[in-house]
Amino acid sequence: MLTPGWVIAALLIGVFSYYAFTFLAPWQLGKNEALVERNEHISAAFEHDPEPLSSRLGPDGSLGDGAEWSRVVATGRYTGPDVLLRLRPVDGTPAFQVLTPFTLDDGHAILVHRGWVKAQDSTQVPDIAPAPTGDVTITGMLRADEGVHPNAPMHEQGYDMVYSISPTQVGDLVGQSLASPYLQLLSDQPGVLNPIPLPQLETGNHLSYGLQWILFGIAAPAGLIYFLYSDSRERRRFEAEQEQLLDDATSGAPGPDPNPAPSRARQRYGSSRANPWAKAYDKEEER
Known part of the structure; x- marks a missing residue:
């Protein structure tokens, strides 16, 4: 498994998952939380009469x-x-x-x-x-x-x-x-021009985006683990078949054909993964 392809894939997935959990998901969830808090403040502001300005400012302004x-x-x-x-x-x-x-x-x-x-x-x-x-x-x-x-x-x-x-x-x-x-x-106040419209009391899609980044951060390493397991299982199956062929050859079976037809061991990943250049070479040899 310590081949360059697997190592690079593991590093890239690790970096992606790290940023998904530490930056991308908190970024979207934080925006959702800020919008929820803003909407609560706006709603609360219109539930009672305006307060004196001095009551909402600190001692230093x-x-x-x-x-x-x-x-x-x-x-x-x-x-x-x-x-x-x-x-x-x-x-x-x-x-x-x-x-x-x-x-x-x-x-x-x-x-x-x-x-x-x-x-x-x-x-x-x-x-x-x-x-x-x-x-x-x-x-x-x-x-x-x-x-x-x-x-x-x-x-x-x-x-x-x-x-x-x-x-x-x-x-x-x-x-x-x-x-x-x-x-x-606000509108109808001394000195007001065209008042700035208040924001809509909605949060958008930030919560769903944050949850999606969490899901991606989990799915990426899970996919890597699945492909590692599949590759390992295929390797074990290939090795078992090779051992079985060796046992059959040494178990006292009839001697080999003096003019055997050329044969090749089964490809580990099936004929679809065979080398096309090797197939072309084999055809030339048969001629």
């Missing part, structure tokens, strides 16, 4: 445990220029998403996602309605920082533009210190 997608209410004023999120379509429509700093009554500030506007000619910024002035009370859903995108911000068409929603990065652009999460406005 960070997002509290399990607070993402919470529905919160905040009072303050829009302070600062609009920053646009680029290259993020909404329902397949080329769009610019509008991010605006919002200063709370207690002096802290948070980034507010005011919604989106349709891009003109797919790349041009349309007229954007300004945020209202003065004190307002807004309701939205807390969202986690997406992190800083590898592409640096740019200034184009009169706006600073970013590639991800990172309150820290936006705060650096507008010169304000913003809380870690951001607030995504």
Whole structure:
């Protein structure tokens, strides 16, 4: 069994099964778990009245445990220029998403996602309605920082533009210190444009994909074991037949024919596995 073919096959199957169990299956199962948790938070957010923003933030302004997608209410004023999120379509429509700093009554500030506007000619910024002035009370859903995108911000068409929603990065652009999460406005709120639609409460096929990777990780070594067993069984059968032929030749049977017809031992894997070049050679010899 220690032939190069079997050894290479065993190594490849071992590597595949290892990644199926340690990376591929956990990746899909983790995505399913995250979606289930998200859906539970969204459902719970609409089962009761919005909570004060301060109750869902940590002392340092960070997002509290399990607070993402919470529905919160905040009072303050829009302070600062609009920053646009680029290259993020909404329902397949080329769009610019509008991010605006919002200063709370207690002096802290948070980034507010005011919604989106349709891009003109797919790349041009349309007229954007300004945020209202003065004190307002807004309701939205807390969202986690997406992190800083590898592409640096740019200034184009009169706006600073970013590639991800990172309150820290936006705060650096507008010169304000913003809380870690951001607030995504719901419809009919002061300053909202076209509100970002909430995600569908479904998990997709991630659970079935995860279970499939587990099944593949089990089936691959099981198949290898089966083929090893089949090959070993065929080897034993071939050896037993050869021993039986040797015993028959030495058991006192009538002497051999002085002019025996040429014969060959049975192929281990049947005539279908015989060498076609050898068959051609045999035919030439018979002629």
